[in-house]
Amino acid sequence: MTSFPATARRVRDESLSPRRRRSHLRDCLYHFAPYGFHATWHHLATRNRIPGDIEVDPPSLVRALGELETARALVLARAVAFAAQRRLQKQEGRRVPTTPHPWDSWGCHDIAYCPDPQKHPTEELSIVVERVLDTYAAGVDLAGRCLACGDENPRPGKACGNCGVLPGGYGNPV
Ligand SMILES: [Zn+2]
Structure with a gap:
C-alpha cells in the first residue's frame, strides 16, 4: 500500500480525473481516519x-x-514525542507508562471512533483530535466523560449521545 503523503499528492494531481482524485482521498482514510473510515469520510x-x-x-x-x-500532523507530532519519551524512560531503566495512549494502542486510526457513520463531531477534525489527545495526556478518567466532547453522561459501551464518539475507542468500549 502506498504511503499517506504519496496518496495525498494524487488527490492534488490535477492531471488525474476528479473521480480518480476522489478515490485517492478515500484511500488516505486507510492511513488516517480518526472517526473510523465511514464516519471520517462522511465528516x-x-x-x-x-x-x-x-x-x-x-x-x-x-x-x-x-x-x-x-x-494527522497533530497526531504524528504527539507520536514522535511519545516515542522519544519512551526511549528515554527505557534508557533510565524505568518501565513504560501504564496509561494507554491512542497512538500507542490503535495507531493513527479510530482515536475518536464513531460507530454510526452519520453521527460524529461537527467541529473541524483537528480541533476534536487535539482535544482527544489532550484528554489522554492529562490522564483524565475516561469512564466519567466523553473524551471528544466532555459530555459527562456516557452510556457504558455505547457511543456518546452528544457527539457520537464511542468511549474508549474502537474495540475498547469503556
Ligand atoms: Zn461526546
Whole structure:
C-alpha cells in the first residue's frame, strides 16, 4: 500500500480525473481516519461540501485533504514525542507508562471512533483530535466523560449521545 503523503499528492494531481482524485482521498482514510473510515469520510464530505457529482467542484477534495492533513500532523507530532519519551524512560531503566495512549494502542486510526457513520463531531477534525489527545495526556478518567466532547453522561459501551464518539475507542468500549 502506498504511503499517506504519496496518496495525498494524487488527490492534488490535477492531471488525474476528479473521480480518480476522489478515490485517492478515500484511500488516505486507510492511513488516517480518526472517526473510523465511514464516519471520517462522511465528516469530510459534509464539512467540505464534496458534491455527489465531483466534476462540479474538484477543489472540494483539496479542502477536505487539507483538513485531514492538519489533524494527522497533530497526531504524528504527539507520536514522535511519545516515542522519544519512551526511549528515554527505557534508557533510565524505568518501565513504560501504564496509561494507554491512542497512538500507542490503535495507531493513527479510530482515536475518536464513531460507530454510526452519520453521527460524529461537527467541529473541524483537528480541533476534536487535539482535544482527544489532550484528554489522554492529562490522564483524565475516561469512564466519567466523553473524551471528544466532555459530555459527562456516557452510556457504558455505547457511543456518546452528544457527539457520537464511542468511549474508549474502537474495540475498547469503556
Ligand atoms: Zn461526546
